[in-house]
Amino acid sequence: MGPVESLKYFIPELIILCGAFGAFLLDFAVRNKRAVGIFSLFVMAAAAFAMKNPAGETLSLFYGFFHLDVFAHWFRIFALIAVSVTLMLAMDYPPLKNRYEGEFYGLFLFMAFALITVAAANNLLMIFLAVEFVSLLSYLLTGFLKHDPKAKEAAVKYLLFGSVCSGIMLYGISLLYGAAGSIELGHVWQTLRSPSMSALGTVGVLCFFAGLGFKISMAPFHMWAPDVYEGAPTPVTAFLTVGPKALGFAVFTRVLITVFSPSFAHWGVVLTALSMLTMTIGNLTAISQTNIKRFFAYSSIAQAGYILMGLAVFSPLGQNAVMIYLFAYLFTNLGAFAVVCLVEGASGKSNISDYAGLSERSPATAFFMTVFLLSLTGIPPLAGFIGKYYVFAAAIEGKAIALAVVAAVNSAVAAYYYFRIIRVMYLVPKAETQPTFGTSPLYPKIVLWLMSAGVVTLGLFPGYFIKLLFG
Amino acid sequence: MTLIPVEHVLIFSLLLFAIGLYGTLTRRNIIGILISIELMLNAANINLVVFAKTTSLSPETGQVFAVFVIAIAAVTVAVGLAIVLALYRSRKTIFADEVHLLKW
Numbered sequence: 001m002g003p004v005e006s007l008k009y010f011i012p013e014l015i016i017l018c019g020a021f022g023a024f025l026l027d028f029a030v031r032n033k034r035a036v037g038i039f040s041l042f043v044m045a046a047a048a049f050a051m052k053n054p055a056g057e058t059l060s061l062f063y064g065f066f067h068l069d070v071f072a073h074w075f076r077i078f079a080l081i082a083v084s085v086t087l088m089l090a091m092d093y094p095p096l097k098n099r100y101e102g103e104f105y106g107l108f109l110f111m112a113f114a115l116i117t118v119a120a121a122n123n124l125l126m127i128f129l130a131v132e133f134v135s136l137l138s139y140l141l142t143g144f145l146k147h148d149p150k151a152k153e154a155a156v157k158y159l160l161f162g163s164v165c166s167g168i169m170l171y172g173i174s175l176l177y178g179a180a181g182s183i184e185l186g187h188v189w190q191t192l193r194s195p196s197m198s199a200l201g202t203v204g205v206l207c208f209f210a211g212l213g214f215k216i217s218m219a220p221f222h223m224w225a226p227d228v229y230e231g232a233p234t235p236v237t238a239f240l241t242v243g244p245k246a247l248g249f250a251v252f253t254r255v256l257i258t259v260f261s262p263s264f265a266h267w268g269v270v271l272t273a274l275s276m277l278t279m280t281i282g283n284l285t286a287i288s289q290t291n292i293k294r295f296f297a298y299s300s301i302a303q304a305g306y307i308l309m310g311l312a313v314f315s316p317l318g319q320n321a322v323m324i325y326l327f328a329y330l331f332t333n334l335g336a337f338a339v340v341c342l343v344e345g346a347s348g349k350s351n352i353s354d355y356a357g358l359s360e361r362s363p364a365t366a367f368f369m370t371v372f373l374l375s376l377t378g379i380p381p382l383a384g385f386i387g388k389y390y391v392f393a394a395a396i397e398g399k400a401i402a403l404a405v406v407a408a409v410n411s412a413v414a415a416y417y418y419f420r421i422i423r424v425m426y427l428v429p430k431a432e433t434q435p436t437f438g439t440s441p442l443y444p445k446i447v448l449w450l451m452s453a454g455v456v457t458l459g460l461f462p463g464y465f466i467k468l469l470f471g
Numbered sequence: 472m473t474l475i476p477v478e479h480v481l482i483f484s485l486l487l488f489a490i491g492l493y494g495t496l497t498r499r500n501i502i503g504i505l506i507s508i509e510l511m512l513n514a515a516n517i518n519l520v521v522f523a524k525t526t527s528l529s530p531e532t533g534q535v536f537a538v539f540v541i542a543i544a545a546v547t548v549a550v551g552l553a554i555v556l557a558l559y560r561s562r563k564t565i566f567a568d569e570v571h572l573l574k575w
Contacts, residue, residue: 125536132543136550143554152558153570159554160504160567163547164495167511170540171488174518177533181526227573 006061009068012047012076013113019043020109027102036102037091040109044084047112051076056471064184066120071257074323074469075119075250078330082242083112085334085447089235089341092441095145096233104144111137111243118247119254124173124183127251131169131215134247135162138240142232154231161224162214169211175204185255205267208255215248216304219278226285229297234344237293238337241300246326252311253319268398271312276406279305283413292340292350295417296333299376302414303329309391309407313398320470321390327465328375328387328458335451336372338444339365345444346437355421357430362437366425368448373418375455378411383458386465480521488514501558501565505551512544 007014019040026036051073059068066072087108090096096104114133121127139162143155177183179201180191192201210221217225229237282302289295307329310321342365343358344350359366375384388411395404458465487510494507516537523533559565 125532125539129539129543132547136546139550139554143557146557147561149561150572152554152561153572155554156501156558156567156570157573159551160495160501160508163505163508163551164492164511166547167491167508167515170512170515171518174515174522174536177536178518178522178526181522181528183532183536187528230573 001059001061001063003062006066009052009059009061010066012050013116015047015050016043016109016113016116019046020106020113023102023106023109027106030102033097033099033101033105034091036105037087040087040105041084043109044080044087044112047116048077048080051080060122061120065123065126066117067122068120070469070471071250071253071323072120075246076116078246078326079112079115079119079243082239082246082330082334083108083115085338085451086235086239086243088443088447089238089334089338090233092345092443093233093235093341094345095148096235098146100144100146104141107137107141108239111141111239115243115247119250121251122185122254124177124185124188127254128166128170128173131211131247131251132166134244135166135215138162138236138244141236142228142240144236145233148231148233150231151233152231154228157231158224158228161221165211165214165221168207169214172204172207172209172211175200176208179204209252212248212252213274216245216252216308217278217301218274218304218308219281219301220274222278222281222301222304225301226294226297229300230291230294234293234337234341234350237296238334238341241296241333241337242330245300245304246330249307249311249322249326253322256311256314257319268312268314271308272400272403275305275308275312276403277305278302278308279407279410283410283417287413287417290352292343292352292355292421295352295421296336296340299414299418300333302410303333303376305410306388306391306407309395309400309403312403313394313400315394315398317390317397318394320466321387321394323469324390324462324466325387327469328383328455331383331451331454331458332372332375335448335455336369336376338447338451339369339372342440342444342448345441352421352424353431355424356428358425360430362440365437365440365448368452369425370422371452371455373421375459377415377418381456381459383455386459386462474524477521477525480517484514484517484521487511487517499566499568501555501567502552504567505548505555509544509548512540512547516540 023036023040026039053073054068061068087105090104114130118130121130139155139159142158143151145151176188180188214221279302282298282305286295286298307322307325310318347354375382378384378388392404491507491510495504498504519533519537523530527533555565
């Protein structure tokens with residue numbers, strides 16, 4: 001399809017792009033920066049309404065640079081939810097209340113644009129550009145707080161790790177291009193099957209996956225995650241645990257959709273090993289954490305390990321499992337971070353010890369946190385259970401019994417440290433010095449209700465949700 | 472006119488990439504690390520251009536890709552230097568090993 005015909009399928013992207021520039025302009029005009037935030041939320045809603053499910057067919061936009069299919073459609077919805085929730089959390093986050101607040105919303109709209117183009121990107125150039133776009137915005141947003149030395153340090157670490165990994169990824173892409181003579185994903189995988197190109201191609205694929213592994217915080221490339229998540233402003237952390245990770249998985253899935261043949265089974269072994277390593281490292285290090293943001297960083301590394309299980313088995317069930325798990329993880333993690341934002345807003349700190357006696361100080365918040373932590377553990381009838389159920393089913397169907405056993409042991413370890421937070425909230429008495437909760441601000445409360453509604457409905461009516469996703 | 476054999480160019484770009492990677496791992500100065508990253512991106516650029524000449528089905532693809540990469544490299548430097556400047560303002564250092572507030 002040529003560019004002019006494609007435009008009518010590209011309306012959500014255009015709305016967000018115009019909205020982003022509009023937000024920057026509005027930032028000059030209004031004094032109350034919250035108006036910019038509300039404007040951004042309306043832009044997101046407009047984009048969501050403009051999205052149409054292509055229902056079964058694959059539209060090839062802009063001469064094949066984008067493939068709009070059901071997978072891309074649901075991933076775009078995912079990105080919109082993640083960005084909207086982050087905007088809502090940011091609107092009541094005290095450290096952001098300064099004259100740069102409007103820019104923050106504008107940058108997040110660009111982030112939304114970058115994320116929804118990733119899902120549909122179907123050649124190496126587009127994938128590289130979209131991934132870089134998201135990365136650069138993430139570096140900036142991580143260091144957004146002006147007078148916070150921790151945020152600056154996190155931004156520098158993120159920048160250096162991220163740029164090195166993009167460099168490696170780009171080198172891999174250039175080798176793949178050389179091996180295949182084309183940047184179309186379909187062509188690339190076809191040539192990889194021929195033995196004459198396999199050496200060059202294998203090195204290329206390894207480098208390419210190293211770059212993606214960085215995005216999803218896969219084990220050898222996870223070092224940046226805890227530091228960045230701790231240093232970044234809390235709403236940004238909430239977004240980073242979900243957005244770029246989902247982006248990495250979207251590209252992974254998009255790449256592996258085109259593979260699907262037994263000749264790539266040896267990649268499955270590599271992915272299985274990495275999946276085991278990722279979840280084990282994440283879980284074991286999470287046990288000893290004292291800062292709640294760092295704690296969730298390690299927990300999110302472990303979750304990435306579980307999601308990788310779905311990819312490691314190379315089956316359609318595995319791919320569906322990735323999608324379902326990502327949605328369950330989206331609702332659960334954003335909800336948990338809404339609680340972190342609320343507690344940080346009230347006490348100004350984010351240590352686990354600040355959660356002592358939360359059940360007395362703010363029973364509703366403690367209850368919501370418990371729901372989200374139980375969902376992360378994978379207790380029925382919550383969303384996390386459905387996600388875990390699917391990845392385990394995929395692993396067992398793919399005869400990856402060892403992987404399933406390791407994941408089960410890991411889930412038990414994870415239950416220990418998630419319950420530790422619940423114990424602190426309910427059983428440890430509050431310290432005298434701890435501030436009481438005033439009335440909670442509006443937007444994080446809305447987020448709490450919406451996300452917990454998502455977690456519970458997804459857990460109670462998975463059939464409906466899965467029918468919606470896969471038709 | 473004799474063309475340079477493709478292997479030679481590949482070895483050259485691999486060396487450039489290795490120098491860049493070595494630089495990122497050993498440099499203390501963050502600006503130095505950023506320059507090393509540029510070397511890695513340029514190694515990939517050389518690959519893209521040489522493959523556009525030899526194996527590609529449509530030669531312009533690789534060249535256009537290289538132009539995009541040059542633009543991305545410029546953006547990375549802009550963002551990178553801005554962040555390093557902000558770091559210097561708050562911490563008065565640009566040495567990677569002196570940036571260690573965040574630890575497990």
